[in-house]
Amino acid sequence: MRTRTVALLWLAVTAGLAAPGALAASQPATATAAGTATDDQSRPDVRPNRSVDSPRLVGAYPNPVARDDAGEFVVLEVPPGTNLSSHRLADDGRNVALPNVTTSGRVVLSNDANRSRRLLGDETRVVAADPPPLANGGERVRLLRNGTVVDSFTYRDAPEGERYVREEGSTWRPLGATDRRVTTSGPTTATAFVLPDSPEVAVDALSDAEERVLLAGYTFTSPRITEELLAAHRRGVRVEVLVEGGPVGGLTTPQARALDRLVRAGVPVRAMGGPRARYAYHHAKYAVVDDRALVLTENWKPSGVGGRASRGWGTLVDDATTANALAETFRADAGWLDARPWRTWRANASVHEETPAAGDYPRHVAPERVPVERVRTLVAPDNAEPALRGVVGNASESLDVVQVSLGGPDGPFTSAAVDAARRGVRVRILLSGAWYVRDENAALARQLNAVAEAEDLPLSVRLADPGGRFEKVHAKGVVVDDSVAVVGSLNWNAHAARENREVALVLEGESVGGYYADAFEADWTTSGDGASREFPVGVALGGLVAVVGALVLARRVEFDPE
Structure with missing residues (x-):
C-alpha cells in the first residue's frame, strides 16, 4: 500500500505572502490545554474564573512562514455581543489589551489582518490586533479579564506553517485545513x-x-x-x-x-x-x-x-x-x-491504462424515499472520529457494520465496536473479501471472533460472499439499533479519520435506519455462517495463541485504494 509522504514546501505568493504547507513528517509537536500539566510545573494552566459568557482560547498560529513571523494570530471563541476591550491577552513576557470591538463566534486576532485574511479566506472573522509575539519554541498564552486569568493554554515546539487547534486533544494542523463543526438539520426526506x-x-x-x-x-x-x-x-x-x-x-x-x-x-x-x-x-x-x-x-x-x-x-x-x-x-x-x-x-x-468495470448484477434492493428525523454532516479530519465513536457508543441493541477493512485490531472504531459488544450489544461486522484486503481481513476476523468466543461476546465478523449480487464490498456503512444509519466515504481506520478529507452523513429515524438494516441483512445472510467465512475459533485457531499471529499478520491497510 502506498502512503503519501507529505512534506513542507512553502512558496512565496503575492506581496510576500507565504503559502500554507502540509503536515511535516517529523515528531509531533505537543500542546496542553488549561487544567493539565505543563513543562512549567510551578505555573500550571488554570481557568479558575471561566464562565459561559466569557471568550475562550481555541487556537493559535505561532510560527508563520514569513519574515518576522508576520501573520501570527490567536483564535478566540466569543459569546454573542462581547466587547473584546474588557479582556487582555498575555504570554510570558507581555500583556496587551484587546481592541475595542464588539463581536461573536470564531474570531482571529492577527498582527497582520490583511495577510491573515488572504490565508484564511473571506469567511473568517479577522480582527486587527497586537497580540503578544508567540514563541516558536512554545509558551503559555493567557486570556485575562480584570486582571484575572479566565482561560489559558500551553504549546511546545510550534511546527512552521501549522496552527494549533485546541479541541480534540490539542493538535497541530496545516494552515488551510478546516475546523468544521458537525452540522445538524431535519426533519427532512431522503432517497x-x-x-x-x-x-x-x-x-x-x-x-x-x-x-x-x-x-x-x-x-x-x-x-x-x-x-x-x-x-x-x-x-x-x-x-x-x-x-x-x-x-x-x-x-x-x-x-x-x-x-x-x-x-x-x-x-x-x-x-x-x-x-x-x-x-x-x-x-x-x-x-x-x-x-x-x-x-x-x-x-x-x-x-x-x-x-x-x-x-x-x-x-x-x-x-x-x-x-x-x-x-x-x-x-x-x-x-x-x-x-x-x-x-x-x-x-x-x-x-x-485501466479497463473500466463492466459487470452486470441483478437489482434486488430498490431505492426508497424515506423520512429522516435528523441529519448530521460529518467531515474528517475535523469532527468525524469523535462523532462516529459517539454513534457507536450510543448503540443499545444492535450494531451492524459493513466496511472494506478496519485498519487493524486496535483502531478507534474497532475498539468502539468491541466495547459495544461488551455492553451486550449484538455486533456484526461484514468485511470485504477483495484481493487487496482479503488476507488482512481474514486475520482480523479470526482475531475478533476469537475474542468473542473467549469472552462470550455477541460479536461476529464475516468476509462478504457476493453470491452474484455484486463483485466486492466497497461500502462504508453503519446501522445502529435499526434506527440510525451512517453513509459516506469514511473507512474505519485512524488514517482515514485523522489524515484524509472524508464526508459522511448520520441519518436518524426508523424508516431510514430500517432501509439500510435490511440491505445489510441481505448481504450478511448471503455471506453465510460457515467456517470458511466466519472463522470459528475452535476450528480455525485451536486457541487464543492464534490471536498473536493475527496481530502480526494484520498489517494495517491504512487506505482503501478506491
Missing part, C-alpha cells in the same frame, strides 16, 4: 439506495439540477456522469468538480479523458494534493445538487456509481442545510493552494 442495484439515483439527481452541481470525489472516470455534467453545464447550471490528484495507483486514461472533456467544455475542474497538501487524500464522495446533498460510499466511476462492480450505499437528502454545509466544505477545499486547476495538474502527470 436511500444501494449499489450496484440503483445507479440511476445519482444520474437522475444530476439530470434534474437547475442551479448548481458541486461534485467532489476521489476518482472520476464515469462516462455517464461526465455526460450529465456536460448537459447540466450546457443548460446553464454552475458545475464544478474537485478530485484527488494522486490516487493510489496513479491517474488513469479514463480519468484523464473524462476530466479533459469537462475542462474543454468550460467546466472548472481542480485536483487536490502535491507538496502543499492539507490532507493525505481527498477521499470524499459527494455532490451538492441545488439544495440537495448526494453522499456516497462509492467513486464516480463505472465500478461505483455505474453499478458495475461494488456493493455501496448512497443517499440523496432533500435538505438545504445539509447541502450548504457540504458546499462550504467544497469551497474550502477547492479554494486553497493545494487545489490546482486540472490542466496544470495534467501537464505534469503520467497516466496509465
Whole structure:
C-alpha cells in the first residue's frame, strides 16, 4: 500500500505572502490545554474564573512562514455581543489589551489582518490586533479579564506553517485545513439506495439540477456522469468538480479523458494534493445538487456509481442545510493552494491504462424515499472520529457494520465496536473479501471472533460472499439499533479519520435506519455462517495463541485504494 509522504514546501505568493504547507513528517509537536500539566510545573494552566459568557482560547498560529513571523494570530471563541476591550491577552513576557470591538463566534486576532485574511479566506472573522509575539519554541498564552486569568493554554515546539487547534486533544494542523463543526438539520426526506442495484439515483439527481452541481470525489472516470455534467453545464447550471490528484495507483486514461472533456467544455475542474497538501487524500464522495446533498460510499466511476462492480450505499437528502454545509466544505477545499486547476495538474502527470468495470448484477434492493428525523454532516479530519465513536457508543441493541477493512485490531472504531459488544450489544461486522484486503481481513476476523468466543461476546465478523449480487464490498456503512444509519466515504481506520478529507452523513429515524438494516441483512445472510467465512475459533485457531499471529499478520491497510 502506498502512503503519501507529505512534506513542507512553502512558496512565496503575492506581496510576500507565504503559502500554507502540509503536515511535516517529523515528531509531533505537543500542546496542553488549561487544567493539565505543563513543562512549567510551578505555573500550571488554570481557568479558575471561566464562565459561559466569557471568550475562550481555541487556537493559535505561532510560527508563520514569513519574515518576522508576520501573520501570527490567536483564535478566540466569543459569546454573542462581547466587547473584546474588557479582556487582555498575555504570554510570558507581555500583556496587551484587546481592541475595542464588539463581536461573536470564531474570531482571529492577527498582527497582520490583511495577510491573515488572504490565508484564511473571506469567511473568517479577522480582527486587527497586537497580540503578544508567540514563541516558536512554545509558551503559555493567557486570556485575562480584570486582571484575572479566565482561560489559558500551553504549546511546545510550534511546527512552521501549522496552527494549533485546541479541541480534540490539542493538535497541530496545516494552515488551510478546516475546523468544521458537525452540522445538524431535519426533519427532512431522503432517497436511500444501494449499489450496484440503483445507479440511476445519482444520474437522475444530476439530470434534474437547475442551479448548481458541486461534485467532489476521489476518482472520476464515469462516462455517464461526465455526460450529465456536460448537459447540466450546457443548460446553464454552475458545475464544478474537485478530485484527488494522486490516487493510489496513479491517474488513469479514463480519468484523464473524462476530466479533459469537462475542462474543454468550460467546466472548472481542480485536483487536490502535491507538496502543499492539507490532507493525505481527498477521499470524499459527494455532490451538492441545488439544495440537495448526494453522499456516497462509492467513486464516480463505472465500478461505483455505474453499478458495475461494488456493493455501496448512497443517499440523496432533500435538505438545504445539509447541502450548504457540504458546499462550504467544497469551497474550502477547492479554494486553497493545494487545489490546482486540472490542466496544470495534467501537464505534469503520467497516466496509465485501466479497463473500466463492466459487470452486470441483478437489482434486488430498490431505492426508497424515506423520512429522516435528523441529519448530521460529518467531515474528517475535523469532527468525524469523535462523532462516529459517539454513534457507536450510543448503540443499545444492535450494531451492524459493513466496511472494506478496519485498519487493524486496535483502531478507534474497532475498539468502539468491541466495547459495544461488551455492553451486550449484538455486533456484526461484514468485511470485504477483495484481493487487496482479503488476507488482512481474514486475520482480523479470526482475531475478533476469537475474542468473542473467549469472552462470550455477541460479536461476529464475516468476509462478504457476493453470491452474484455484486463483485466486492466497497461500502462504508453503519446501522445502529435499526434506527440510525451512517453513509459516506469514511473507512474505519485512524488514517482515514485523522489524515484524509472524508464526508459522511448520520441519518436518524426508523424508516431510514430500517432501509439500510435490511440491505445489510441481505448481504450478511448471503455471506453465510460457515467456517470458511466466519472463522470459528475452535476450528480455525485451536486457541487464543492464534490471536498473536493475527496481530502480526494484520498489517494495517491504512487506505482503501478506491
